Amino acid sequence: MVKKYVLAGSGGRGFSSYVKPLTELYTDCVKLCGIYDINGLRAKTASEMAAYEVPVFGDWNHMLSAAEPDVAIVTTVDAAHDGYIIGALEAGCDVISEKPLTTDEKKLNAIYAAAKKTQKKVSVIFNCRFMPVFMRVKELLTEGAIGDIYSAHYEWMLDTSHGADYFRRWHRERKNSGSLLIHKASHHFDLLNWFLESEPNKVNAFGSRRFYGTNQKADGVNCRSCARGRECNFYWDINADDFNKKIYTDCESADGYLRDKCVFSDEIDIEDTLSLSIRYKNGVSAAYSLTAHSPYEGLNLVLNGGGGRLELKCLFGSGFYAGAAKSVIKIYNRFGEEVCYSIPSNHMTKTMLQLPSLTRDIKNSGHGGSDGMLRNALFRGMESDPLGQLAGLKEGAMSVGIGIAANISMREDRAVRLDEFFTE
Numbered sequence: 001m002v003k004k005y006v007l008a009g010s011g012g013r014g015f016s017s018y019v020k021p022l023t024e025l026y027t028d029c030v031k032l033c034g035i036y037d038i039n040g041l042r043a044k045t046a047s048e049m050a051a052y053e054v055p056v057f058g059d060w061n062h063m064l065s066a067a068e069p070d071v072a073i074v075t076t077v078d079a080a081h082d083g084y085i086i087g088a089l090e091a092g093c094d095v096i097s098e099k100p101l102t103t104d105e106k107k108l109n110a111i112y113a114a115a116k117k118t119q120k121k122v123s124v125i126f127n128c129r130f131m132p133v134f135m136r137v138k139e140l141l142t143e144g145a146i147g148d149i150y151s152a153h154y155e156w157m158l159d160t161s162h163g164a165d166y167f168r169r170w171h172r173e174r175k176n177s178g179s180l181l182i183h184k185a186s187h188h189f190d191l192l193n194w195f196l197e198s199e200p201n202k203v204n205a206f207g208s209r210r211f212y213g214t215n216q217k218a219d220g221v222n223c224r225s226c227a228r229g230r231e232c233n234f235y236w237d238i239n240a241d242d243f244n245k246k247i248y249t250d251c252e253s254a255d256g257y258l259r260d261k262c263v264f265s266d267e268i269d270i271e272d273t274l275s276l277s278i279r280y281k282n283g284v285s286a287a288y289s290l291t292a293h294s295p296y297e298g299l300n301l302v303l304n305g306g307g308g309r310l311e312l313k314c315l316f317g318s319g320f321y322a323g324a325a326k327s328v329i330k331i332y333n334r335f336g337e338e339v340c341y342s343i344p345s346n347h348m349t350k351t352m353l354q355l356p357s358l359t360r361d362i363k364n365s366g367h368g369g370s371d372g373m374l375r376n377a378l379f380r381g382m383e384s385d386p387l388g389q390l391a392g393l394k395e396g397a398m399s400v401g402i403g404i405a406a407n408i409s410m411r412e413d414r415a416v417r418l419d420e421f422f423t424e
Contacts, residue, residue, distance in 0.1 A: 160294070307334060
């Protein structure tokens, strides 16, 4: 059965993850019948670059009524998700939203009310659930490798290539992204919620901006206009990539959006150094930290349980560890034994082998193949979902719920319960 889809947001993620693959690889089940973007030039460019010409609309609500879609896909600036989601639900559509679901408590509650009223489905994109290393962790936990989990220690490091990029684009302003705790860390929190199989209920957070923003001198508005140019360690030549030139710089005249702003601008108002304590309803306590200016990129996760301890270390092959990307899971049981799993980038987990439809058309699909597996699950369906990888409205709410609570905690200097601002 072919379903009709429309898309809001035709930037890098919207085009690469939806417009391009849906018009090339999913014509057996998807008809993309409309693209909308507040930047009309960008929407037009995305349509021209698609495998077939997709109608471009200048108004979201008009597109919903004219195209009569079954499903709306939302890949806009985070703070605008709520308006597009609610509009689509009220038009009778199911919704697929990129993470994060939304950016604050008012918008979260409005989305929930609209979903309850319309009884339509909201799916939230968490591609990390489809990354082989995280699938393997989930499999081990499901098999009882360490028994009931008691506590978690979780550190995520973004290097000064990936991390810096959040400080040169729209994410750098809290009004757009809700901060890294909403935009980026919603991935991390969702993994933690998924592993622990529980809901967070209390958060205490601390954060600061120690590296980007006014901590160093800005010599220009953006890289192209900066006198320092390539002398700056953070110089980024946006026009060196033809895709970025077409989607961003060639479309600047429509709305003035600059994709290559200086990472040391005084416009930046989000944190780059963060630490959280999270308590879960099942009694688990978790310590989480995010560093957006690390010399290398990776993560460390420790889960302590009644039957032992699981340690996950992922290195993403940057900085000091350039060319050394690897993922290692270690299990320590109560009998003095260690079991080590070294996870190659092309690893096929048991779940992937059992559900071959997941791995169709995933070559070069982005994020280690996880984008392709998630698309297959969303658009073609899964025979079953033994690990609970598909995320809905509740999972989206719980992931941003931690970030929303953390933002309130930092603002008011106190621990915050999620039920202060959110109840189903």
